[in-house]
Amino acid sequence: MKKIxxxxxGHYRDVAGARVATAGQALHAHVxxxxxxxxxxxxxxxxxxxxxxxxMTSPFPLLAAMATATSRIEVGTGVVDLRYENPLHMxxxxxxxxxxxxxxxxxxxxxGSPELAVDGQAQFGHHLADGESWAENSRRKIERFLSAIExxxxxxxxxxxxxxxxxxxPIRPLSPGLRDRIWWGAATHATGLTVAAQxxxxxxxxxxxxxxxxxxHVQQADQVRDYREAYRAAGHTGPGMTAVTRPVFPFxxxxxxxYFGTRITESDSVAHHDGSVARSGPTIAGSIEQVVAAxxxxxxxxxxxxxxxxxxxxxxxxxxxxxxxxxVILAEELxxx
Numbered sequence: 257m258k259k260i261x262x263x264x265x266g267h268y269r270d271v272a273g274a275r276v277a278t279a280g281q282a283l284h285a286h287v288x289x290x291x292x293x294x295x296x297x298x299x300x301x302x303x304x305x306x307x308x309x310x311x312m313t314s315p316f317p318l319l320a321a322m323a324t325a326t327s328r329i330e331v332g333t334g335v336v337d338l339r340y341e342n343p344l345h346m347x348x349x350x351x352x353x354x355x356x357x358x359x360x361x362x363x364x365x366x367x368g369s370p371e372l373a374v375d376g377q378a379q380f381g382h383h384l385a386d387g388e389s390w391a392e393n394s395r396r397k398i399e400r401f402l403s404a405i406e407x408x409x410x411x412x413x414x415x416x417x418x419x420x421x422x423x424x425x426p427i428r429p430l431s432p433g434l435r436d437r438i439w440w441g442a443a444t445h446a447t448g449l450t451v452a453a454q455x456x457x458x459x460x461x462x463x464x465x466x467x468x469x470x471x472x473h474v475q476q477a478d479q480v481r482d483y484r485e486a487y488r489a490a491g492h493t494g495p496g497m498t499a500v501t502r503p504v505f506p507f508x509x510x511x512x513x514x515y516f517g518t519r520i521t522e523s524d525s526v527a528h529h530d531g532s533v534a535r536s537g538p539t540i541a542g543s544i545e546q547v548v549a550a551x552x553x554x555x556x557x558x559x560x561x562x563x564x565x566x567x568x569x570x571x572x573x574x575x576x577x578x579x580x581x582x583x584v585i586l587a588e589e590l591x592x593x
Contacts, residue, residue, distance in 0.1 A: 258592040260583060261300020262293060263334050263501055263564040266312035275572030279310070283318055285573050290322035292577050294329040296584050297593070300362065302332040302564055307340055307380075308373040316349040323357030330360045334459055334501070334564065335441040337368025338394040339377045343401035344410065347427050351405060354431035361434065364459045365401075366441030367394040370529075398440070402454070405434050436494040443534075448479045452486035457497040460556065465532040472524045472537040476500060477555035499562035504551070505541040506582040511575065515568070516541045544582075548589045 268274070268282040276282050290301040301322055303312045312318065319331045331353075336346070354361040367390055373379070377390075384393055404410055407430050409423040416424040440451040443461035451458050464475045480498045487496040505516040521538035528534065540550045551557050565583055567576055587593040 258560070258587075258590075259299040259562040260587050260592065261298060261302055261330070261332070261562060261564050262289070262567040262580065262583070263302040263304065264289075264312070264567040264569040265304045265306070267570045268310050269570070274570070275575070276570050282312075282569070283321070285569065285576075286312075286318060287321050287325050288573050289567070289569070289576055289580070290329060290331065291325050292573075293580055294326035296580055298329065298580060298583065300330045300332055300562065300564065301326075302334045302362070302364070304334055305336050306369075307337070307371055307376050309371075316353050319361065320353045320356045323353065323360055328360075330362045331357060332362030332439070333364045334499075335364040335366040335368065335439070337371070338365055338397045338401075339368050339382060339390050340380050341365075341382075341397060341401075343397040344404055344427060347401050347404035348429070351427070351429045351431040351434060354434045354437075355429055359431070359433055359437075361431075362437050362439060362457075363434075364439040364441055365398060366459075367391050398454075402435065402438065402456075405430070405438075439497075439499065442479070442483075445475075445479050445482065448483040449486045452483045452492075452496070453490050455487070455490065455492040455494055455496075457495070458483045458499070460498065460500045460560070462501050463529060463534040463536045465529060465534050467526060467533040467535040472535045473554045473556045475535065476537075477559045480556060480559040497561045498559065499564055500556045500560040501564040501566060502537065502551070502554070502557065503539045503566045504547060504583075504586070505539070505568075505579070506544050506547045506586060507542060508544065508582055508585070509578065511578070512582075515571065515575075544585060544589060547586060551586070551590060 266282050268276045270277045293301050305312055305315050307313050315333050322331045350363050404427045407426045409426050411425040413424050439457040439459040441459045441461055442448045442451050443465045460476050507513050519539045520541045525536045540547055557563055
């Protein structure tokens with residue numbers, strides 16, 4: 257059966273009337289919502305990571321807290337921006353979080369999207385080598401990260417160094433199986449093929465770059481199908497999972513209509529992003545029947561193994577408990593449950 261989960265930006269803002277005013281409230285709310293989702297039978301609790309913003313910035317403590325407060329739900333990121341990361345430190349934190357979750361971590365990474373800070377990476381101590389791009393920097397980091405979580409020796413012990421031998425010390429801890437649960441956020445068809453060659457799972461972006469004019473969901477479905485074919489052709493033995501994200505708001509209460517009744521869009525949005533034409537899909541809102549019909553007509557949703565729904569986390573625990581219940585109704589109506 258198709259898996260479903262929520263994906264949250266974790267926004268908070270200390271303004272009058274805010275449901276989630278502080279970082280502490282946002283973090284505790286996500287632990288509570290992970291517990292609700294776990295009880296409802298939802299498959300995934302995922303968070304976005306953005307630095308220098310009032311949202312989620314340091315995912316591993318939150319993922320560990322969500323995991324230890326639940327029993328079965330997967331916890332994930334969509335995505336960790338590798339421009340800000342030391343790959344070996346991230347490997348240690350990911351392995352520890354995965355062990356605490358008993359193998360439920362689904363770690364999404366990528367080069368990341370534009371950030372508010374123009375010099376954020378430099379302030380974190382990360383710089384480009386001469387002639388290197390951030391895309392190349394991120395590819396270099398993911399190779400080192402994957403090697404580390406696979407248990408490849410990284411550092412020399414005193415004896416190995418004395419004998420002139422190669423590295424003999426892997427990172428610790430190691431978490432068996434984590435390598436099969438690494439996802440790459442991909443916004444182009446070509447990147448999807450690269451992800452397949454590297455044996456990572458495909459987390460298709462909320463935008464498709466290099467837009468060719470076809471509907472967003474059609475281009476994304478092609479990316480998913482071609483990724484699967486390339487993954488098989490590469491001979492990988494891992495699961496080769498695929499995921500897409502959708503903003504979906506079913507109307508089953510007056511609050512649903514009040515919050516999202518004006519956000520319904522019928523067509524894709526087209527803009528410029530990273531020097532390329534970028535296409536994103538519409539916001540899907542309406543009655544249960546209308547939302548079901550829209551999802552059934554969505555080729556990428558049909559193709560994907562996992563559908564993540566963007567959570568309006570700023571509306572607080574009470575409303576999002578109701579919204580999660582609506583997702584279960586949708587899944588049942590779609591035959592996913």
